Amino acid sequence: MAIDWKKYDPNGCYDELISTPGYARAAARNLTAWLRKLSDEDLQTRKLDAELAIIDKGVTFTVYSDGENIDRAWPFDIIPRVIQLKEWRRIETGLKQRLHALNLFINDLYHDQKIIKDGVIPASLIAKSKGFREECIGIEPPHNVWAHICGSDLVRDSDGTMYVLEDNLRVPSGVSYMIENREVTKRVLPELFENNNILPVDDYPDQLMAMLQSISPNKRTRPEVAVLTPGIYNSAYFEHAFLARSMGAELVEGIDLVIEPDGYVYMKTIKGLARVDVIYRRIDDSFLDPETFNPDSVLGVPGLMKAWREGKVALANAPGCGVADDKVVYTYVPDIIRYYLDEEPIIPNVPSYRCNIKEEREYVLANLENMVVKPANESGGYGMLVGPQSTAKERAQFKRLIRKNPRNYIGQPALSLSTAPTLCDNKLEPRHLDLRPFILQGKDTYVTAGGLTRVAMKRGSLVVNSSQGGGSKDTWIVDTEKR
Amino acid sequence: MLSRVAERIYWLARYIERAENTARLVNTYHFLLLDMPRGTKVGWHILPYIAGSSELFNECYQRQDERNTVKYLLADSINPASIVNSITMARENARTSRDELPGYAWEQINELYIYTRDNVSTALARRGRFSFLTETILRCQQLTGLLAGTMSHDLRYDFIRIGRNIERADMTTRVIDIGAMSLKEEDEARAHDVHVWTSMLHALNAYQMYRKDVQLGVHCEDVVGYLLQNNYFPRSVTHCIDQIEESIAILPKYKDPLAQLRATRRRVDKIKPATLTAESLHKEVDQIQIGISALHGQICSTWFE
Structure with missing residues (x-):
């Protein structure tokens, strides 16, 4: 049994x-x-x-x-x-x-x-x-x-x-x-x-x-949808491929897309250029368009933001x-x-304490061992403190981090x-x-x-x-x- | 179908075929040289020349001896066409187009990659060479068979076929060129002809089929005719071109590549092997290679760009 x-x-x-x-x-x-x-x-x-x-x-x-x-x-x-x-x-x-x-x-x-x-x-x-x-x-x-x-x-x-x-x-x-x-x-x-x-x-x-x-x-009987992936080395690549496959959409990378002089987005296929109406993008904002955001990005598509802003x-x-x-x-x-x-x-x-507000910050700092402290802009569980399982050293480090940049942290009771x-x-x-x-x-x-x-x-x-x-x-x- | 996917699949097939062909060529040459008398001019230095990279080879190595040549062709990271590099590139192309391939194909390529990476050093000495090269050839062929037998023969598979056959046609012309060069250098010793041409047949896995078909013994013009113009042998230039034609004709926008292909095919048809000298054979082969390379260019600009 x-x-x-x-x-x-x-x-x-x-x-x-x-x-x-x-x-x-x-x-x-x-x-x-x-x-x-x-x-x-x-x-x-x-x-x-x-x-x-x-x-x-x-x-x-x-x-x-x-x-x-x-x-x-x-x-x-x-x-x-x-x-x-x-x-x-x-x-x-x-x-x-x-x-x-x-x-x-x-x-x-x-x-x-x-x-x-x-x-x-x-x-x-x-x-x-x-x-x-x-x-x-x-x-x-x-x-x-x-x-x-x-x-x-x-x-x-x-x-x-x-x-x-x-x-x-x-x-x-x-x-x-x-x-x-x-x-x-x-x-x-x-x-x-x-x-x-x-x-x-x-x-x-x-x-x-x-x-x-x-x-x-764009008015079209069957709008063309593409899933934009950063590629095979991304942690969620399996999912990008899975979703594209099960929706019957193309799985594209930045290099597959191009903005033509008419302002629309096209993907390069063996038949020639095919217009894309909707992009389910699985890359972060800052990599989306090297012309607008991170100029070093090779994942994005130059001019994509402009096409989006123009409603193309x-x-x-x-x-x-x-x-x-x-x-x-x-x-x-x-x-x-x-x-x-x-x-x-x-x-x-979940009841939350904002470190940018003085009283709430002091409460967090005073009760660190019972709190979970999270940075405002991270995901995947990176950069957080789980109070009940933390060491004194980690708590001291978070105290410094919170004081230095209070807007970046919240605390929640564990x-x-x-x-x-x-x-x-x-x-x-x-x-x-x-x-x-x-x-x-x-x-x-x-x-x-x-x-x-x-x-x-x-x-x-x-x-x-x-x-x-x-x-x-x-x-x-x-x-x-x-x- | 995305151009990027088509391109990666095409190169995957080319690299696998290239690795297999290089392995077979080195293997055959190895045995040919064992048969040659001492002091003969037929030597290892011909192989990098044939692979189209003798300049790079000479830059990297002072001595054109066996060890350096074999290392260059099999293991060298500097040589873009070495077996290890070809397989690494094949794996990279497979990895980035994995969803388009049968699942086992990826595993097979990955194992092939690990095998060559871990064992290539054993092939640098004569003793371990044969088993490494034979195993590599077999694994490449296994992969080709796996793709043929488990993948839908749709547009994706067309690009595999095109890549494989363009690489094959290219290698066959190079092997004929080795024969031509050996003739040229060995005019005082034509007695070795039969060994050289037999080896060239072996290098293309063609010996047995040739004997069945030609039955006259191994003579330069018969071998050249067979390797260039035979309709049935899968590595003859004519057969490869026909295979490519079948695949190209069902793709969109095939006009320019098809015209280029047919021009090359006509050139091959016109060759009369019995009338060729070593010199003119080399020139003809050169022209065919230029035609194949132009076809590759047309394929890239039509479907990949």
Whole structure:
């Protein structure tokens, strides 16, 4: 027998599958009952099957520090994480609300800046933002949407409340792994799909394609969409290729694109030049166009910004939308929702302390060992301090960093992230996790059914990033009412 | 299909073919020289000349001896056409167009790369040379077969075929040129002709097929005729050109490359091997090489730029 659920102890954290020792949450009941019947050997076999499937399918990711070996097999745990459909519907509405408000906010910043004039957001915040791009002022992208693809990280605290930890609006990645995780799970745990109503996730590429075509500035029955990748050495190259393939779009690099004298963007094909209407760009703003931004960039396309500004091509996400992907701006999102939508936020923010405000900064500095400190403009878990697991030396270093550049840091109380049973050396043990759903906004708005669950594979660890040894799980949205 | 993808696939095929051909040429030459009497003028120095890079070779090496030549052709990072470099470039092209290729092809290329990188030093001495070169040839052929047997024969595969055959045609003309040069230098010793031409057939894997087809023994004009004009042997210049024509004709915008190809084909057709001297053979081969190189130029400007 693989597991005695009575002996499974999440150590005071909210567990996604088990409510009290021995009792599963409603949506997870079939899963836990089935796991209980499984022998140790059987569980191991399934685990090996999953590993093989991942290698066969070539699901990889890249770690920059790994030298020659640029592709590693994707780390995956076979035990799914389960969320009840009823709860999910509420989260879904909350995520749409959030992205709507953020897009209104970005659009406002590049036009009248009413929110600043009305005193909701301090002007200094935007003036010092790395993501604010002068070049974008006055531009009106289709549907007034700037952030078309958003990956918001959700975490659950010990009382069961789901919080938004951050919004990734630049080039969020992970959605291909969400789809691959489901494919693998269907291969290795097929029995469970028969008796559960699990929402499918594989419509994402269709939804993405429809959204991208809906923002085409050019009237055409079938707008030409291309995925712009920095190339094979980028950590998310697997995903770029995956999405292009599953949408039937071309996967292009900067050198494949050219701006012709008519101002439109073309890709070089063996048939000649073919006009591109929408570019799903997976490279950062600053590398997009050497004429406008970083002149040394060989990844971008000279003149691309001009073509975008003239409305000849759509870029998703739009340049400049990173202004809202800033950890300090994040702390204002509840106010932003209230200001533009006149609604209360459905999903709360993690309580946050802004180091640019004196009282809040002093609180952070005084409580470093209980806080998580994050730089405003980093992603991938780089450059942050996890207070409870830090050394005195690290804390002293962060004190200096915060004092030197307070605008660049926020502090959050270290939450006790929720857990789920995870297969570790033959045994199911609780491990901390988060969830990254993906939200699309073009003409319509769409949220993935669940998202990518990332799990910290080390006991007690709160760091779930795959670049730092995290793993992943399939995420099930289960309808328990439909039988 | 993106021009960049087409270009990478084309070069992938060329580099693999080049590595295989170079390996076979060095292997054959190695055995030919063992048969030659001492003091003969047929020597290793011909090989860099034939590869079109004798100037570079002479710049880098003082002595045109066996060790230096073999090192230059197999392992040298300075020689862009060395086996190790060809395979490294093939791997780089495969890596950056991986999604267009069958998954096993990438693994195969990667293994080939690791094999040549780790073992090439054993081939610098005579003793380990044969097994390294044979293994390299086999692995290249395995890859060619893998692509032929597992990849859709669509436009992507056309660029593989074009690349492979243009490289083959080019190598065949170079091998004929080696024969021509050996004749020229050895006029006092025509007795070695048969050895030289037999080796040239071996260098193209053509010996057995030639014997079946020609049955007259190995004579200069018969070998030259076979390697240039035979319709069935896969490495004869005519056969390669026909293969390229089949692929080119189904691509868009084929007019200019096709015209160039047909001009070269006519030139090959017109050659009458029995009337050639060493001198005129060399000139003819030179003209064909110019034609092939012009065809490459047309392919680049039509589809890759």
